[in-house]
Amino acid sequence: MFDGPEPIYVQIAQMIRSQVLAGELAEEEQVMSTTQFATTFRINPATAAKAFSGLVEEGVLYKRRGLGMFVAPGARERLLGQHRDAYFADVLAPALAQADVLGIPTDEIVAYVLGSNGHQPRPTTTEES
Amino acid sequence: MTPAPFGARLDDVVVRFGTQRRMTVAGTTYKDDATTALDGVDLTIRPGVITGILGRNGAGKSTLLSLLASYTRPTSGTIRVGPDAADDLWEDPWENPWVTANVQLVRESGDLQDEEKVSESLKYYADMRPYWDADLAARLLDLFEVNPRKKPSALSRGKRSAVGAIIGLAARAPLTVLDEVYLGMDAPTRYAFYDEILADYAEHPRTILLSSHLVEEVARLFEDVVVLHRGKVLLAEPAEQIQARGFSLTGPARAVEQIAAGRRVLHRQQLGATVQVTLEGAPADGESAAARAAGVEIGSLPLQDLFVRLTQPDLDARGAVAAGQDGGAR
Numbered sequence: 001m002f003d004g005p006e007p008i009y010v011q012i013a014q015m016i017r018s019q020v021l022a023g024e025l026a027e028e029e030q031v032m033s034t035t036q037f038a039t040t041f042r043i044n045p046a047t048a049a050k051a052f053s054g055l056v057e058e059g060v061l062y063k064r065r066g067l068g069m070f071v072a073p074g075a076r077e078r079l080l081g082q083h084r085d086a087y088f089a090d091v092l093a094p095a096l097a098q099a100d101v102l103g104i105p106t107d108e109i110v111a112y113v114l115g116s117n118g119h120q121p122r123p124t125t126t127e128e129s
Numbered sequence: 130m131t132p133a134p135f136g137a138r139l140d141d142v143v144v145r146f147g148t149q150r151r152m153t154v155a156g157t158t159y160k161d162d163a164t165t166a167l168d169g170v171d172l173t174i175r176p177g178v179i180t181g182i183l184g185r186n187g188a189g190k191s192t193l194l195s196l197l198a199s200y201t202r203p204t205s206g207t208i209r210v211g212p213d214a215a216d217d218l219w220e221d222p223w224e225n226p227w228v229t230a231n232v233q234l235v236r237e238s239g240d241l242q243d244e245e246k247v248s249e250s251l252k253y254y255a256d257m258r259p260y261w262d263a264d265l266a267a268r269l270l271d272l273f274e275v276n277p278r279k280k281p282s283a284l285s286r287g288k289r290s291a292v293g294a295i296i297g298l299a300a301r302a303p304l305t306v307l308d309e310v311y312l313g314m315d316a317p318t319r320y321a322f323y324d325e326i327l328a329d330y331a332e333h334p335r336t337i338l339l340s341s342h343l344v345e346e347v348a349r350l351f352e353d354v355v356v357l358h359r360g361k362v363l364l365a366e367p368a369e370q371i372q373a374r375g376f377s378l379t380g381p382a383r384a385v386e387q388i389a390a391g392r393r394v395l396h397r398q399q400l401g402a403t404v405q406v407t408l409e410g411a412p413a414d415g416e417s418a419a420a421r422a423a424g425v426e427i428g429s430l431p432l433q434d435l436f437v438r439l440t441q442p443d444l445d446a447r448g449a450v451a452a453g454q455d456g457g458a459r
Contacts (some may be wrong), residue, residue: 035331
């Protein structure tokens with residue numbers, strides 16, 4: 001858990017964002033307390049607290065005094081919007097660049113996309129290799 | 130009530146053991162070989178933070194920790210200890226009842242009354258420590274399965290360590306110093322100990338210093354890390370900053386070596402066609418994506434790797450961390 005190269009608090013925040021995006025954490029649902037988080041993942045409570053305060057600033061979570069942290073209303077929609085915007089730059093662009101390196105023609109990619117989307121069966125690729 | 134956590138500051142602290150003035154036949158004096166345990170240590174321990182104290186055997190860890198609890202007096206230099214903000218009011222711990230009441234050092238030896246029951250040792254610490262929590266002590270005796278009616282001499286090494294852990298936690302001291310308290314504990318007990326530290330620290334914030342050789346196990350407990358080597362502070366900074374000092378790559382040898390080329394390699398491990406290297410610095414822009422595309426996984430810098438590299442005797446790696454020595458983990 002949290003073995004990526006980014007600081008652990010960044011990875012924790014990312015994990016919670018993903019859970020909100022996937023609907024595993026519903027809006028208005030309570031998230032683990034800093035203490036629970038620290039002992040569950042055996043990390044310093046300050047690290048968990050830093051992740052949470054970042055998410056509060058982003059509007060993903062909000063604090064209810066004396067009760068704890070909850071998923072903010074509209075958090076999922078906002079995250080979806082952000083991730084949709086980032087999808088082209090962060091995911092698709094590198095994938096297309098890699099296709100370029102490998103010499104995969106654009107129409108083949110288009111055909112793959114159309115096929116895998118279920119609009120029509122994936123066309124057989126020309127067997128030139 | 131939770132008291133304000135204590136911080137500590139060491140300025141140019143030297144500790145020498147066994148210094149002796151001797152006289153030559155000609156009548157001049159000279160200093161006999163003494164062991165220098167600490168050699169000009171400047172260090173700030175942040176209040177309310179869990180700080181890891183790492184170092185190889187003989188690096189000076191225990192000497193440093195015993196200074197804070199007034200078990201050892203420095204040969205020269207100053208030590209100041211006290212609560213949070215008002216650091217102009219911090220005091221020298223040496224024979225200072227106010228400081229010693231608020232500092233709990235648990236040494237590897239446990240400092241138990243060997244010929245009395247464990248319950249007697251606990252009673253002694255309960256009297257000494259103004260913030261002692263008897264309920265916590267009782268719960269931890271249960272958790273670690275220690276029979277308080279036994280004498281420490283009748284306990285196994287691991288159980289004696291558990292008693293030390295109980296004292297360290299139940300004291301709730303504003304400055305809690307745990308010097309290799311885990312010795313002899315089996316793995317499940319150690320993990321239970323770590324969990325108790327984190328849970329109790331979260332509820333009752335205090336300053337905790339923890340020294341350990343099991344770097345991998347405890348790395349994530351730390352907010353600050355201090356690495357001692359041969360009596361000097363090699364590195365003192367927040368764990369987050371340390372993590373940013375490097376990263377690891379795991380994948381097909383050729384792809385990994387390509388990315389690693391020209392970088393300082395902290396650690397290398399090869400298993401067949403797969404290589405794992407730990408590199409200094411951060412991945413360059415676009416390098417992460419390129420690495421992933423080549424089937425190389427990017428991971429965090431294991432503190433253990435950095436520690437081993439820094440404290441290897443024959444390496445120039447120390448120069449590379451010189452930036453980390455500018456005055457401790459402030």
